[in-house]
Amino acid sequence: MKFLKLSLAASVALGAFSTASFAQPLEDAIKGIDVSGYLRYRFNSDYYDNGGNNNSNSNNTHRWKAVADFKAPVADNVAFNLGILYNNESNNVNHGNTYPGQGSGLGSGKDGSFGVSTFNAVITPDSTATTVIIGKQRLATPVTNAGDDDRGTGILALNSDLEGFTFAAGAFDSWSIDDVHKGYDLGDNSGTSVTKPLYALAGIYGVDTAYGHFGAQLWGFYIQDAVDALGFGELSWNNATFDIALQYALAKLDNSNSSILGALHPTSNGAGTASIQGVPTNRANISEANDLFVINLGANFAQEYNVPLDVKLGWVTNFQDGTAVTLNDDGTAFKYAGALWWQNNATGISTSALLNRGVAGFGSEQEISVFYGAIGYSMVDSRLRIGLDYVWGNNETKWKGYRNSEDIDFQEITPRISWKHNKNLTISGYYAYLMTDAPNEYYTDPVTGNDRRLEDEDRQRVRVEVKYSF
Template sequence: MKLVKLSLATIIAAGALANLASAASLEEAIKNVEVTGYARYRFDSQNAKLASFEDTDNEHRFTSDIDFKAALDDRFFGVIGFRYDSVDSSGENVNSKTMVGVDDRGEDSFGQTFNIRQFYLGYTAGNTTLMAGRQVLGTFFTDDMIGTGIKVLNSDIGGLTLVGMAFDNLQGDNDIGSSAFILGNAKATLDLDGEISGKLEYVTDRNLYGVAAIGSYDPVSFQLWYSALDSVAQLYAADVTLGANIGDVDLSLQAQAAGSSMWANSARAVVYDSTQVPAKYEMAELNLDDATFLAAKLGAKGFGFDGSVGYININTKDNGYSLISFEDQGGFITAGEDLLDYTFIDGDLSAYFVTAGYTFANKVRVGADYVGMRVVYNEIKNIEPSSTVDAYEAVARVDYKYSKKLNFKAWYSYMNGDNETSDNQHLRFEARYNF
């Protein structure tokens, strides 16, 4: 990483890290500070048309993650990371969240709009690195989720990295579908709008443990993962990718097998009971069961063109509710933008996808995705019968790589389902600068 000129904020951050260990002076710490991160702007416009109503939502989002890494001596290093994240409703100032201070709850359960996202101490000895503190989990089952704990990486074996971790204080962000699961038997109060209150326990209140083996031996790379979400579920995944080059064409074949083994037998969740007159929110008990995930993807790239085809299958053991990925899509094979969700499994799913694109002058890529899906949804006892839904999503994309660090993208997604869901549209524009 190239060293950069330091601003006052950088010097302050380095000073905070220098206090973590007396082995390095402030002057020495400043000389070895590395800065990584990004600044991103997004505009999202979503329109959802259901059988009984239509809803349009337009938002601006401003996000920046900036991490400062300082070498404290030959073996110790410290990282402190700052996050600014604001989602503001377009066309009105009632829900503006660009302020920092009173009544500032921020986004994704970080606490407020501007906050300290990461703060941890690292130690390296030979090919082993230990990191302790508040940090990105970095598992196969999560995307950018934060937790407090310990992570150990070892690469003594050439081409192979072994990982072990233990985390608590997990971030409860908006990309966790199972966050609706209420565990235990604590009493809950439900109002007419479906808002729940009481001393409740959710899946993000539990600890997460994990081990992994990640290897690369040309032309094969692989990942083996196991994670335990305390008293909720065991998650496991295997990913194998085979790469080949024929002439000027790069080919790849990726296969994944994963699953969840649920420790908890049941959970509660708030559901909308349309069978009552008038319809209202109810607290329903959901049976939790094991689930399996199988997927394969064949990709090709050459002469400016790129494309892929793939198949995804998810099954629950006994028509119960489950999860495959804990937060967002994790490292799983996926396509489209909004249709597929692996964090809340409420039925048996089969899907196929096709993607294609062309890149002009290594700068502008124009592409499209198509995802077709069939889901047999599980029954919610006494509230909702089982049902079968066929749906699809079509996505058009344009990406512009202005420079190595500055990129622009835009995409439009259209989803349609043959049951209650139809004509769901989502437009996004994004500008991102990487430090």
């Protein structure tokens, strides 16, 4: 008998043919499976200028993202879901930097994260209006952002047996937040995750009346070695034209030596050399008591008055020592306007306990007051919308034992435009301009103990986004 030497490709091909009789036709295999998701491209151009220190910088990024969720049909009250994610967030062009032409990927470098984003079983018993999700799933809560791929592995149960009410309970032994500062191994786009258990309880109510729709929700969270207690509540009302929402979040953070927050907020006095996940620290050095209050008023005159105009006004403030009440600082619950003022170090404001910016630290007293307004007008059969956001705010931080405070005023002006080409394709963009007004005086830095001068800053961002949903 003559033996043949087969290439690897030929061997695989023959193997596929030999087992073909046991396979299903593709059409039968995918019958009944729903597929949804989107393809998105974003271009960001960021510019920073700190005139007093003669420091300026620009950075351009190209970002591609693809999400596909496959939902299998229900069989015997059980269905399975699989989500595939491609997320390239690291292609920095860096025009105008110290070393021009040298960036991370130069806009077309190696691929970023690609893999399974969700993988879970959904159980829906016939005898009750209950849904149980077991496995890897998105974290759709007021303090996380499921749209930005915040996710956890565990179990979530929802029940709606009582008319008008939905109750939820969840337990996750590991979870990931997309925008945690990279390098701390606490969950980001590199694939790492937090391994401290997260628990959640919620009650949501809604009822339609002759006077409009009334809604309420209350959430509670606990995270071992991070968050001793976190609560979020909202009261809302809306009719065909007007809406109002009152939102309040309160958090008591774990400031003990074992807190994982210490990896993000190193001690200011330099004491201790213990390492938490590779970062030297001895305690969290973050305010234990945090809260945030938001009131939002809105109106849309299109339905009742046939005027394609929408407006909203709001106020944001706090009453406790800090504002760290979320896990993701762009959690979808809070109804802000603007694009930049809570997502950089210029204003000193952040709502995330997991980011190492905008958190004043243990022994500080932070007071914020932010007013915002937004207006939008639609035309061309509501396919084209132009809008303008305006934000004015103040952030004053006082550190115990230091001679003065950090007092920053800021304004942001953000024009927006979007074009809905069809039901699937939307093209949008904005230009955000943030200006800060610092007191231009020296103060004692509580982290280093040195004197430094606060300077005015200008930050700008141009964003263009193309999104195809299916």
